[in-house]
Amino acid sequence: MFCKRSAPKRLHAMVAAIMAATTFVIPFSAQAQSADGYPEKPIRLIIPYPPGGATDVIGRIVGQHLSEKIGGQVVIENRGGAGGNIGAAEVARAEPDGYTLLMGALTSHSVMATLEKDTIQYDLRKDLTPVGIVGFVPLVAVVNPKLPIHSLTELVDYAKKNPGKLNFASSGAGAPQRMAMELFKQIAGVDITHVAYRGSGPAMTDLVGGQVETMTETVPAAISFIKSKQLRPLAVLTPERISILPDIPTAEEQGFSGFNVSSLFGVMAPAGTPAPIVEKLNKALTTALATDKAKEQLLAQGVFADPLDIDASKKRLNAEIDQWAKVIHDGGITVN
Numbered sequence: 491m492f493c494k495r496s497a498p499k500r501l502h503a504m505v506a507a508i509m510a511a512t513t514f515v516i517p518f519s520a521q522a523q524s525a526d527g528y529p530e531k532p533i534r535l536i537i538p539y540p541p542g543g544a545t546d547v548i549g550r551i552v553g554q555h556l557s558e559k560i561g562g563q564v565v566i567e568n569r570g571g572a573g574g575n576i577g578a579a580e581v582a583r584a585e586p587d588g589y590t591l592l593m594g595a596l597t598s599h600s601v602m603a604t605l606e607k608d609t610i611q612y613d614l615r616k617d618l619t620p621v622g623i624v625g626f627v628p629l630v631a632v633v634n635p636k637l638p639i640h641s642l643t644e645l646v647d648y649a650k651k652n653p654g655k656l657n658f659a660s661s662g663a664g665a666p667q668r669m670a671m672e673l674f675k676q677i678a679g680v681d682i683t684h685v686a687y688r689g690s691g692p693a694m695t696d697l698v699g700g701q702v703e704t705m706t707e708t709v710p711a712a713i714s715f716i717k718s719k720q721l722r723p724l725a726v727l728t729p730e731r732i733s734i735l736p737d738i739p740t741a742e743e744q745g746f747s748g749f750n751v752s753s754l755f756g757v758m759a760p761a762g763t764p765a766p767i768v769e770k771l772n773k774a775l776t777t778a779l780a781t782d783k784a785k786e787q788l789l790a791q792g793v794f795a796d797p798l799d800i801d802a803s804k805k806r807l808n809a810e811i812d813q814w815a816k817v818i819h820d821g822g823i824t825v826n
Contacts, residue, residue: 525766529562534590535757538577540570544627544710544791548755549593551787552624555778556757560771573602573664575610578758582612586762588771591621596754597666600810604818605664605825614811618758620803621768622775625788625795626752628728629670630712630735632721633704634697642678642725642744645704649680656682659693659705663825667693670706670727670751673817674741677749697721708753709734710792727751732794754810755793756803772800 569577584590660668687693776797
């Protein structure tokens with residue numbers, strides 16, 4: 491039987507229908523339009539380290555090329571301190587509007603997110619979202635040439651025959667260089683003592699001088715010592731050999747499956763940044779990094795450009811976090 495609604499009930503129903511429609515239509519419309527006029531003002535690219543370092547130089551190259559492709563100004567701002575955590579936390583707390591981005595060493599952030607999870611002021615997975623991967627800096631395992639070691643297999647044999655006598659240097663407690671060797675220790679089942687330094691420079695000086703015996707280091711930092719024969723390379727830690735050191739075999743070639751480590755760089759945005767803006771940024775970033783000029787400039791800094799789309803970037807970052815969380819947990823590793 492048909493029941494006629496009263497006027498007030500019909501009015502309330504109409505208002506409810508309009509509100510329901512508005513709830514769904516406005517966000518979609520706002521998001522659809524948000525990328526059309528973007529950017530309408532300068533984009534801040536936060537580099538969480540002081541000027542002059544590797545991330546700063548890489549970030550300025552990325553910022554220049556991103557600016558050209560996005561059609562707006564990209565302003566570099568250095569926010570150094572706490573191993574990159576101060577700058578990253580600033581971006582994590584920023585308005586998610588696409589105008590504050592982080593240019594980060596994602597491997598370091600992934601390590602620190604696990605190693606210092608009680609003191610870090612942001613959640614890498616929840617508070618930040620990848621705009622895109624920029625590329626990676628390969629690592630190489632090296633030893634002081636006075637040691638009778640010419641391969642990773644010989645390093646393992648030497649370590650097992652001389653337990654507790656080998657030391658490895660790193661540029662800091664949470665550095666990728668340290669974590670790479672911790673991973674190797676777990677894969678190979680060897681005991682090599684960690685000695686932390688305040689940066690790669692002092693670590694390399696003591697390695698060359700024989701105060702420590704081995705380390706894993708970025709290729710740009712180690713290559714001059716390799717070429718001068720002050721250090722002996724054992725393996726590159728990339729899945730394939732690299733053009734800079736074509737004669738040096740990979741760890742995989744020497745039977746060490748899973749020992750593939752690079753220092754990963756990428757651009758992040760605050761979580762909640764509208765998807766159309768992130769997509770526009772990603773398209774501009776990947777297009778920029780595909781140019782010969784950008785590749786050459788990055789390679790001059792030791793970075794192999796490897797731009798990825800948003801989904802691939804998320805998978806790569808999550809894999810990085812998961813890998814180092816496992817290494818830190820299994821090894822009982824602390825900041826000290």
